[in-house]
Amino acid sequence: xxxxxxxxxxxxxxxxxxxxxxxxxxxxxxxxxxxxxxxxxxxxxxxxxxxxxxxxxxxxxxxxxxxxxxxxxxxxxxxxxxxxxxxxxxxxxxxxxxxxxxxxxxxxxxxxxxxxxxxxxxxxxxxxxxxxxxxxxxxxxxxxxxxxxxxxxxxxxxxxxxxxxxxxxxxxxxxxxxxxxxxxxxxxxxxxxxxxxxxxxxxxxxxxxxxxxxxxxxxxxxxxxxxxxxxxxxxxxxxxxxxxxxxxxxxxxxxxxxxxxxxxxxxxxxxxxxxxxxxxxxxxxxxxxxxxxxxxxxxxxxxxxxxxxxxxxxxxxxxxxxxxxxxxxxxxxxxxxxxxxxxxxxxxxxxxxxxxxxxxxxxxxxxxxxxxxxxxxxxx
Amino acid sequence: xxxxxxxxxxxxxxxxxxxxxxxxxxxxxxxxxxxxxxxxxxxxxxxxxxxxxxxxxxxxxxxxxxxxxxxxxxxxxxxxxxxxxxxxxxxxxxxxxxxxxxxxxxxxxxxxxxxxxxxxxxxxxxxxxxxxxxxxxxxxxxxxxxxxxxxxxxxxxxxxxxxxxxxxxxxxxxxxxxxxxxxxxxxxxxxxxxxxx
Ligand code: SF4
Numbered sequence: 168x169x170x171x172x173x174x175x176x177x178x179x180x181x182x183x184x185x186x187x188x189x190x191x192x193x194x195x196x197x198x199x200x201x202x203x204x205x206x207x208x209x210x211x212x213x214x215x216x217x218x219x220x221x222x223x224x225x226x227x228x229x230x231x232x233x234x235x236x237x238x239x240x241x242x243x244x245x246x247x248x249x250x251x252x253x254x255x256x257x258x259x260x261x262x263x264x265x266x267x268x269x270x271x272x273x274x275x276x277x278x279x280x281x282x283x284x285x286x287x288x289x290x291x292x293x294x295x296x297x298x299x300x301x302x303x304x305x306x307x308x309x310x311x312x313x314x315x316x317x318x319x320x321x322x323x324x325x326x327x328x329x330x331x332x333x334x335x336x337x338x339x340x341x342x343x344x345x346x347x348x349x350x351x352x353x354x355x356x357x358x359x360x361x362x363x364x365x366x367x368x369x370x371x372x373x374x375x376x377x378x379x380x381x382x383x384x385x386x387x388x389x390x391x392x393x394x395x396x397x398x399x400x401x402x403x404x405x406x407x408x409x410x411x412x413x414x415x416x417x418x419x420x421x422x423x424x425x426x427x428x429x430x431x432x433x434x435x436x437x438x439x440x441x442x443x444x445x446x447x448x449x450x451x452x453x454x455x456x457x458x459x460x461x462x463x464x465x466x467x468x469x470x471x472x473x474x475x476x477x478x479x480x481x482x483x484x485x486x487x488x489x490x491x492x493x494x495x496x497x498x499x500x501x502x503x504x505x506x507x508x509x510x511x512x513x514x515x516x517x518x519x520x521x522x523x524x525x526x527x528x529x530x531x532x533x534x535x536x537x538x539x540x541x542x543x544x545x546x547x
Numbered sequence: 548x549x550x551x552x553x554x555x556x557x558x559x560x561x562x563x564x565x566x567x568x569x570x571x572x573x574x575x576x577x578x579x580x581x582x583x584x585x586x587x588x589x590x591x592x593x594x595x596x597x598x599x600x601x602x603x604x605x606x607x608x609x610x611x612x613x614x615x616x617x618x619x620x621x622x623x624x625x626x627x628x629x630x631x632x633x634x635x636x637x638x639x640x641x642x643x644x645x646x647x648x649x650x651x652x653x654x655x656x657x658x659x660x661x662x663x664x665x666x667x668x669x670x671x672x673x674x675x676x677x678x679x680x681x682x683x684x685x686x687x688x689x690x691x692x693x694x695x696x697x698x699x700x701x702x703x704x705x706x707x708x709x710x711x712x713x714x715x716x717x718x719x720x721x722x723x724x725x726x727x728x729x730x731x732x733x734x735x736x737x738x739x740x741x742x743x744x
Contacts, residue, residue, distance in 0.1 A: 330595055330689050
């Protein structure tokens with residue numbers, strides 16, 4: 168046991184104090200939502216200290232970007248937040264557009280908004296489904312995944328990929344919407360809200376799930392702000408902050424939508440905020456599809472190789488996990504001098520230790536799931 | 548496994564044992580091939596398709612492939628995703644914890660060769676076959692869930708050629724797709740017998 172602990176990098180003396188037990192969860196554990204290792208100190212079944220160990224998926228994407236041209240970086244950003252590839256595409260492209268002063272045609276902006284709201288649904292379905300699986304309700308996962316598959320079908324019709332879209336490009340999007348796509352999308356947004364009501368009843372109305380989720384991992388609003396938590400994880404605590412409204416970008420000012428807020432900041436509220444965001448996303452998509460007009464989907468006269476003037480740019484968007492920012496520095500060449508990603512998943516994961524203290528080991532899994540980290544983005 | 552090995556060896560030596568061995572092999576390979584419980588070693592993006600494969604639309608269970616997160620319950624490890632240098636020891640250890648006979652499917656370009664992360668990065672292992680014996684490779688970034696199911700069927704074909712007697716292979720057909728077969732582009736079977744337990 169001691170040797171094993173040493174091999175995993177845990178101080179052996181902690182094991183000898185008697186009362187405390189150190190348990191390693193991960194890096195391969197079905198409930199860690201990827202490759203995260205959590206070192207948990209336990210007193211009986213109660214967590215006294217939990218520390219996430221990250222870096223098991225560090226692929227050096229930021230460094231790789233320095234050796235790619237601006238266009239070649241786009242597929243790399245797909246692999247950051249792989250549950251919501253469109254966001255990273257878009258955040259990166261916005262930074263490039265700001266750096267190079269590119270104006271994006273209106274139709275492309277609308278398409279981007281539609282895609283990203285669909286992506287929000289796809290991503291939240293994954294999160295809600297795994298909340299179900301973490302609390303032992305696998306059937307909720309299957310219902311949620313059914314919805315996700317429908318969104319993935321829509322994406323596939325547009326760009327041919329199910330997961331790594333590479334769709335949003337600097338200056339626009341890569342393909343126009345195919346014939347009949349808008350009707351297909353409308354059919355989905357018509358059926359989706361009722362499916363959400365169903366999942367709400369099935370999962371969040373279930374007495375077992377309520378007991379497993381309510382009062383678990385309470386994050387007070389001040390703590391959420393102090394620790395830089397964003398996205399549904401913060402809105403579950405009642406922090407009324409959403410970049411789509413508060414630092415509005417693209418065509419979001421022209422659509423009308425609400426921002427669901429939680430009250431208690433527990434895993435239950437975080438989950439339900441995600442659920443109702445999906446319904447709001449449907450509203451946004453409907454409005455955007457009604458407003459969309461014919462036109463070009465790519466900025467005119469873009470050079471094959473972008474070489475922005477030396478300078479730096481930062482831009483951020485509201486991803487399914489929070490505010491996702493990309494910082495780019497250009498030295499005037501065709502490759503970025505430096506790219507940095509402000510990853511919401513990383514920031515949100517940092518509160519895990521704070522939230523898990525005093526809860527049982529089985530609740531730790533629920534708390535981790537409710538923060539919805541994606542390790543491609545945490546480790547980058 | 549040792550017991551089965553001994554039995555195989557003993558049967559091979561016994562006069563007339565070959566007939567029993569062949570029938571036994573047929574039963575063993577049939578049962579092994581049709582309940583390949585998988586250890587989903589999903590590390591990155593490909594894990595999403597791995598999950599999708601086991602849900603309603605693609606329904607992996609109908610091939611007898613049930614995901615088991617515990618290596619001790621698993622027959623085949625599906626490595627789906629990028630393996631970094633930090634992760635590789637854990638993957639190797641999990642593979643070692645799996646009971647024999649065991650097989651490995653490398654799903655996605657990252658697990659096959661490092662994929663998009665082959666160049667310019669300092670932290671990615673260039674293919675899981677650097678430290679694990681891979682039986683079936685699936686190309687794609689990410690491969691579709693159907694490719695994964697195809698890989699399981701191909702693995703089943705490969706298992707059908709295995710014998711319980713160590714070092715003996717059965718004269719079963721190992722069907723490689725013809726160049727006109729649409730499958731030819733997607734999946735290649737490694738016929739080096741490295742998965743033999
Ligand atoms: S092969 Fe592609 S999709 Fe799969 S893990 Fe690697 S980068 Fe992600």
